[in-house]
Amino acid sequence: MMLTEKLEQLKAIFAEMEQALIAYSGGVDSTLVAKIAYDVLGDRALAVTAVSPSLLPEELEDASLQAATIGIPHKIIETHEMENPNYTSNPVNRCYFCKSELHDTLKPLAVEMGYPYVVDGVNADDLHDYRPGIQAAKERGARSPLAEVGITKAEVRQLSQQLSLPWWDKPAQPCLSSRFPYGEEITVAKLQRVGRAEIYLRKLGWQNLRVRSEGDTARIELPPEQIQNFVLNTDINSVVSTFQEFGFIYVTLDLEGYRSGKLNRVLNQKTLITN
Numbered sequence: 001m002m003l004t005e006k007l008e009q010l011k012a013i014f015a016e017m018e019q020a021l022i023a024y025s026g027g028v029d030s031t032l033v034a035k036i037a038y039d040v041l042g043d044r045a046l047a048v049t050a051v052s053p054s055l056l057p058e059e060l061e062d063a064s065l066q067a068a069t070i071g072i073p074h075k076i077i078e079t080h081e082m083e084n085p086n087y088t089s090n091p092v093n094r095c096y097f098c099k100s101e102l103h104d105t106l107k108p109l110a111v112e113m114g115y116p117y118v119v120d121g122v123n124a125d126d127l128h129d130y131r132p133g134i135q136a137a138k139e140r141g142a143r144s145p146l147a148e149v150g151i152t153k154a155e156v157r158q159l160s161q162q163l164s165l166p167w168w169d170k171p172a173q174p175c176l177s178s179r180f181p182y183g184e185e186i187t188v189a190k191l192q193r194v195g196r197a198e199i200y201l202r203k204l205g206w207q208n209l210r211v212r213s214e215g216d217t218a219r220i221e222l223p224p225e226q227i228q229n230f231v232l233n234t235d236i237n238s239v240v241s242t243f244q245e246f247g248f249i250y251v252t253l254d255l256e257g258y259r260s261g262k263l264n265r266v267l268n269q270k271t272l273i274t275n
Contacts, residue, residue: 001150007036007159009149014040021115022047023106023142024074025055026063028170029153030121031070032160033145037119038072046115047072050079050102053188054175056195058202066167079105087177088186092132094177099133103140118142125153130264171208172260179213193247194218200242204234210258216249224257 014020014037022037024030024047037045049063060076067074079101081087087097103118110118122134122144137144146156160168176191190213197211197218206226212219220239222230230253243251 003155003158006149006151006155010036010145010151011040013143013145013148014045017041017117017119019044019115020046020117020119021106021110021113022072023102023118023120023137024049024063024067025121026059026066027121027173028160028167029123029146029156031063031066031165031167032156032163033119033121034067034072035070035160035163035165036145038070043073045072046113047074048106048109049074049076050105051076052079053082053191054098054177054186056173056176056199058199059173062167062170066165069166077105077109082186082188090177090180090182090184090186092182094182094186095131095133096136098175098177099136100140103137103142106142107140120144122147123153123156124150179211181212181214184214189247196246197243197248200246201239206230208258212254213248217252218243218248218250219252219254221254221258227253227255227257 018041020037020041022030022034022045024034026049030047034045034047037047047063047067049060049067051060064074064076081098081101084097084101087094087101106118110116118141120137120142122131122137123146126134127147134144151159157168176194177186179194180186180190194211194213198209201209201211201220206222208223210221212221220230240251
């Protein structure tokens with residue numbers, strides 16, 4: 001199916017909804033959903049961003065700026081997944097409890113404000129990855145228009161560029177809890193030090209990155225082609241001392257480089273061992 005046809009189908013979905021509340025993180029996926037929803041529904045579409053310690057402050061700023069650029073009404077709420085030990089113990093299905101909290105908050109809000117639908121930014125590629133949060137959203141009646149139409153991540157970026165959205169190439173930025181290996185307890189202090197470390201590196205000019213946290217060790221992941229440049233042109237001693245000020249004891253650089261979903265490898269290894 002041509003991308004233009006998918007776009008028309010996406011618009012048709014929102015036209016049928018008549019009103020929609022968008023679970024809006026400010027990422028490229030949910031922002032495209034917010035843009036199309038607003039183009040079709042105008043003020044009958046509402047973007048809602050959930051704030052918690054697992055959201056980078058700069059991501060909230062981006063979300064607010066992008067919503068204002070689109071023109072869509074934007075509401076900020078708080079979620080409290082950090083009060084749920086099923087979440088903070090960081091099991092392999094941690095995202096299930098995060099999205100449960102999110103949609104258990106959004107659904108009553110939608111009902112109260114008269115929105116018959118809650119939609120998210122799940123795309124077709126997400127359906128082929130390990131995403132327990134998708135199940136939680138479905139159980140609570142949320143819809144995923146991008147996935148319904150079969151729009152992939154690459155097509156999300158392509159459509160965003162065609163629609164002149166300046167953030168079409170924005171790097172993916174999942175919640176900060178994704179920086180920790182499964183089984184390591186997540187605390188507000190740990191989230192804050194990871195967030196501060198990533199913001200620090202971005203201010204140095206490194207945009208597409210992760211700071212993985214394991215115990216007292218920070219592991220910096222950059223795209224493979226940027227590793228040599230980082231080593232040669234960054235004041236390593238300054239990076240180490242700054243990370244130690246944030247609370248890390250050890251600072252390492254991942255020589256393989258950044259790979260999305262890298263921490264999920266342990267799931268495949270466990271499956272192989274059990275089988």
